[in-house]
Amino acid sequence: MTNPTPVTASAETSRWQHVLHRWPSALGLAAAAGQLATGGNRDSVAIVVGVATLCYLGAAALRRRWVAWAGVAGGSLVVAASELAGLAWWVGLGGVALVLIVAGLLGRAPRPALTAQTAALLGYGGLAVAALYFAPRAGLVLAGVVLAGHAGWDLIHYRRDQVVPRSLAEFCMLLDLPLGVGAIVIAVID
Numbered sequence: 001m002t003n004p005t006p007v008t009a010s011a012e013t014s015r016w017q018h019v020l021h022r023w024p025s026a027l028g029l030a031a032a033a034g035q036l037a038t039g040g041n042r043d044s045v046a047i048v049v050g051v052a053t054l055c056y057l058g059a060a061a062l063r064r065r066w067v068a069w070a071g072v073a074g075g076s077l078v079v080a081a082s083e084l085a086g087l088a089w090w091v092g093l094g095g096v097a098l099v100l101i102v103a104g105l106l107g108r109a110p111r112p113a114l115t116a117q118t119a120a121l122l123g124y125g126g127l128a129v130a131a132l133y134f135a136p137r138a139g140l141v142l143a144g145v146v147l148a149g150h151a152g153w154d155l156i157h158y159r160r161d162q163v164v165p166r167s168l169a170e171f172c173m174l175l176d177l178p179l180g181v182g183a184i185v186i187a188v189i190d
Contacts, residue, residue, distance in 0.1 A: 024167040028174030036182040042136055043089075045143040045183045049128035050093045051075035052150055052172055053121040056157070057097055059164045060117040061104030068164035090129045097121055113163055124150050140187035148180030 035044055055071030075093065082092025097118075104114045124146055131142040151173045158169035 024171035025174045028171040029178060031175045032179040032182065035179050036186070040140070040179065040183045040186050042131055042139040042143050045140065045147055045179060046128040046131050047079055047089055048175070048179060049143065049147050049150060050090055050125050051079065052176065053117075053125045054078075054093050054097055054100075055168065056153075056164055057100050057117040057121050060113040061100040061107070061109050063107065063109050065163065065165045068168045072168075090125070090132075093125070097125075117163065120153055124153070137187045137190065140183050144180045144183030144187065146180070147176050147183065151177040151180065
């Protein structure tokens with residue numbers, strides 16, 4: 001009878017390296033769980049869509065992939081500042097988006113990337129804002145569907161490794177899909 005091979009220090013290190021390599025997944029899942037634990041309401045899900053699309057647009061317009069990560073904090077600050085100023089959050093994000101589009105055009109950002117990210121912001125973001133004008137449950141379903149759909153956009157960027165860092169696309173996938181599906185479930189069972 002042979003003894004099973006013991007786990008070597010290098011195998012154990014390799015496992016931890018793999019876990020640490022997946023930090024964006026863990027962070028995305030934790031953010032989704034945090035949102036769902038607080039109720040996952042229509043407005044908060046729509047805000048996630050708005051901030052996510054702004055992050056991608058910022059990276060494309062400024063031709064700096066890391067800007068997408070800065071956009072997570074920056075977009076959240078714009079939402080808070082807009083609400084403190086008595087504006088709808090989407091007005092603030094829309095103003096920043098307009099500035100980014102102009103900056104991208106003046107800075108000669110690659111047109112295909114800038115156009116695609118602008119279209120995504122208008123499409124996903126527009127539907128997220130529209131969700132605010134539906135009845136709360138129906139709006140939560142729409143916002144959830146839009147956010148879950150945005151996970152497909154994240155997957156495209158993750159696989160192509162373009163516009164945003166793969167770590168951000170991975171984070172967003174594992175935020176968008178669980179939060180979007182969770183929002184739909186909350187709306188249906190509530």
